[in-house]
Amino acid sequence: MTANSYLEYFLVLFGWVMNNALWGILSNTGLFALPLVFKVLGVWLKVREEGADEGNKGLLALPRIEHAIYVSYLVILFCCIPLLPVDISTIKFDSARAKQCGISVPTPQNSGYKGLVNDFGGRTAEVPVWWYLLHMMSKGTTQAMIASIPCGTQLRQMRFDVQNTKLRDPVLLQEVQDFANQCYSRAYFRLKNSNSQLSDATINSVGWIGSDYFLNTSDYYDDYTSMTPRRQWPYDDSRDSGYADTGQGGYPTCKTWWSDSSVGLRKRVLASFSDSTRKEMQRQFPGSQWEEPALRWLVSPRNAGLSGGGTTYAVGSADNTTGVVGNLTRLTSAIGLGMKQAEALPGFDALKQALPMIQALLQMMIIIVIPILMMFSAYEPKTIVTISFALFALQFITFWWELAGWLDDRLITILYGSMSEQGISNSSVPFAGFFSSTADGWIMNLVLGMMYVVFPGFWVGMLGWVGVRIGSMASQLSDGAKMPMDAGAEAGKKAQGTAIDGVKGALK
Known part of the structure; x- marks a missing residue:
């Protein structure tokens, strides 16, 4: 299991520790079996409601109950019961991208997160088989896609670091x-x-x-x-x-x-x-x-x-900030040109730093509540599909941010590189004006905000919709078998009503 950020490195293990604790509570109290009882009772009641022409009700109920129990058992076995052990030493911080682009990144043990890492003191957690495989598949796909993006220069990140130096x-x-x-x-x-x-x-x-x-x-x-x-x-x-x-x-x-x-x-x-x-x-x-x-x-x-x-x-x-430029800046702020761009610009660099932290926290939250979600859904397979799509979508967001960073570098190169070539920047050094600038043009920053926020939001929405649709296929199949029955019953009622009306008309 790998992590892309220091905070994720810590929170993934912490999430699975809390997941194990929650599943232990449900299993020790016997609450995990309560949905199975309701599912069996529901099958039994449904069989009782069927007509006498359906045959022996006992023989009819038995395979349905077995089917419900077997499916739930497999879901519990692969998605709820922790089996594969993982600890802080077996979680790998993925530095492949940093090595590919020649960036020196310290390990989490040598960073500011050392205190968090050491808090576990060798504590381990166990991960169900399906979620372990899903984590590896999601991270592998994401890293393969990131590796296909050319290395960027991280100009905006460098400006963030420079401008935060006092x-x-x-x-x-x-x-x-x-x-x-x-x-x-x-x-x-x-x-x-x-x-x-x-x-x-x-x-x-x-x-x-x-x-x-x-x-x-x-x-x-x-x-x-x-x-x-x-x-x-x-x-x-x-x-x-x-x-x-x-x-x-x-x-x-x-x-x-x-x-x-x-x-x-x-x-x-x-x-x-x-x-x-x-x-x-x-x-x-x-x-x-x-x-x-x-x-x-x-x-x-x-x-x-x-x-x-x-x-x-x-x-x-x-x-x-005096003179014509300062007056124009104040005028822009006063009339709110570009949807209050003057107030929004300083937040872009901070937003870029905060988004991976939010991603790691959301991933931890989903991991912790998996046992509750599975139990409340009565261990339905469509719940597994929905949660799997949500986790994959959340982890794949890293690719969209890498792509957004590369495109942002290209836009900055076009803007400030051309300024240096034309001699209108503050120095002959390329990008010199970029590090002292706090406004790069409202169109460029709106595009940047779309790439970092709208891209991932649209991606999660699309994949979430697909996950729900795929997860509902089982219920749709059963609905498809029920539709001819309902149609036949409705046609029978209409035919019966027509015949009665004909008899009444003949009597009159």
């Missing part, structure tokens, strides 16, 4: 604000006053405090220095002449302050990213290309405000 160190956050005030704002002011017109490349480059233009062009970051002492750099008489030696450090140039290989602000800000986020970004952007799009968001005014920085800088930043 500058938690208040000292570092204050230093970012100091750098923006003492270096970036001064350099930007000089740029505007010394040039009559700027090229597109320059405009795109100077939109953030770590601008390559300010770093590599003379008379900007190499000329300006920190206006307050910095402990990371000792006081230098030749460089810091004119500044007081307070004993709290020197006054490095803005270029050194940002780019120093050992204690530079750039290196210390990058350290805020987790190892997993860093590895994913390096996998997508070889070398150091990933650093600029990640840093653009981390030192942006919006993220500084989210990190608790209070009043943030906004001079020359493309992230500024």
